[in-house]
Amino acid sequence: MKKFKKSLLAIAASSVMSLSAYAGEVEVLHWWTSGGEAKSVAVLKELLEKQGHTWKDFAVAGGGGESAMTVLKSRAVSGNPPSAAQIKGLDIQEWGELGFLTDLDKVAEENKWSSLMPEIVSKVMKYDDQYVAVPVNVHRVNWLWVNPEIFKKAGAKVPTTWAEFKEAAEKIKKAGFVPLAHGGQAWQDATVFESVALGVGGPEFFRKAFVEHDMKTLQSDKMVEVFEVFKSLKQYMDKDAPGRDWNIATSMVIKGEAAMQLMGDWAKGEFAAAGKKPGKDYLCVPAPGTQNSFTFNIDSFAMFNVKDPENKKAQAALAKTILEPEFQEVFNLNKGSIPVRLGMNMEKFDSCAKDSMNSFVSTSKSGGLVPSMAHGMSTTSYIQGAIFDVVSNYFNSDKITAKEATQKLAKAVKASI
């Protein structure tokens, strides 16, 4: 009998303990579903579960996050948003304006966020001067990924300008490889276009065209030249590119079918997942002509208004954990990006990430740091969509000249403002 009582007590005690250990739940909407990305998000889940909170994964596939945003909108309108969602750039302002986001100032003050990240980043994370989102990482978009073995076989030199690119690509084509791996989806076309624009026109031109939407710049001869160079890349891609996902294009470079890919540094996650070493199996160099500039793409989690106090606590813990050095290091190592937190020890990072960090810091001083148009950092989704339409249609159709495309671009941007 005594034994029975004891065991009963033990059961009661353990159930009380498990109750107290139960804390809030965070439901996190994200679109990190490819190999390297999924690995990185698992890190966050682990860290949060260590603190006793429950993680409810809400992953919606689709590289550009278009489908994820659709799901998020329907959830938000029906009054049931997740605790946190992967929202970035100017979309954060829109969600803030609609009153969906929660104020994170308390967490931010406690952890001194303002001193942790560069001002250009914290500005994006604030709505109405209050923190509503947490940055996770910084991606550099203007990278060229290179398979050095193919370059060696073809006797080509890694290009630093678009003229050199042409030279190298011709040699590679002759050697029987695909010079440039590409996935013909609108956002990927725009990613390539953006790198060409930055390389041909420079950061000042880029800012005027895609941030300020200056009509003179959008209609300038320089823009015609950008379109011409952009179209000339098509002959160096394989025929099956339309509709291909970006990570499949990356795997072409990994497998040695293609020599180069113009893609942001999330591609590095794919190289890492395939066990490739930077500097040896693959090279990362700035896209031709963009050595002194940096197109940034910052992933961030916006925090929504949640009612349950326990869930609120879990949400605050999530926000805090994201900016802590431990997560920043492990996550960015997996994802291929660089930490958004300044002054981190970069020892464990590879040469690509170190290069990226150096130029992030240096370009922010020199003025070469520009927000990515293709990844929603510089414009609203309406203008971005209008630019995508023109760019992608021009790239895929042989009927439109560069001059016409320039006129169309200016017209489309003007109509969407």
Add this chain to the structure above:
Amino acid sequence: MQVVIAKTKKKPLDFIADQIPKLVLSPTILMTIVFIYGYVIWTGVLSFTKSSFLPNYKFAGTLQYEKLFENERWGVAVDNLFIFGGLFILICLALGIFMAILLDQRIRAEGAIRTVFLYPMALSFIVTGTAWKWILNPGLGLERLVKDMGFENFTFDWLINSDMAIYTLVIAAVWQSSGFVMALFLAGLRSIDSSIIKAAQIDGASLPKIYLRIILPSLRPVFFSAFIILCHIAIKSFDLVKALTNGGPGYSTDLPATFMYAFSFTRGQIGLGSASAMMMLAGVLAILIPYLYSELRGTRNA
């Protein structure tokens, strides 16, 4: 006398029995009113507002419609609907009737053949689209196959050619739906009174003549139902485009339905998306109203 009383005095159970059909149907009716007509009206209202990211109710007049007709992509989508819809309906009808007539010749293994032709209808358009995406992919499918067989110069790259990609949609859609049209016509053919045909045969009419003069004209109602069904498949086509081309290359295979989805949900231009949805509704009504009118008038005369 007693009999009359028994008839007028209703039992309580009868009352319930009278009400049951209404009771059972009312949720359906309510749901139809709210979720079909209610949302049609709501979409109509939204199309006159400045709704962008989420719905709002700032009245904007016909601004969204003006924007819609200035939008080049909408023009492409509408043109594509005419190309796709026209060819799809025409080819499906022609092929369906042809196969039905062939099958009607009392051939062997008719059941098996019928199943083979009808089977694609059992697949969803997503599956059809994905399968044809592989078949038409120049590096994987048909082109590669023929090249591997030794015809080095063979090219069939419609899927990635922005001028021809719309026709790949027609191919896949016809593959899926022509069997269904065949089944409709086959049932129609079988329902024709055989004595008429026999009479014609005795009069010495040839087989093509019998089909052209007697059988096909009497299949008019079947023809109309097939036409209406194909029309609405064409106008609401969305999943096939999503799976096969995703609107690409560029936006060359956009249809009004994919346009509406892109602008309302991924571009955050709900007002413009609603306007395009209303234009689609107008398109459907333009086909449906004359049809209903002729149908209803027909029954009244009969």
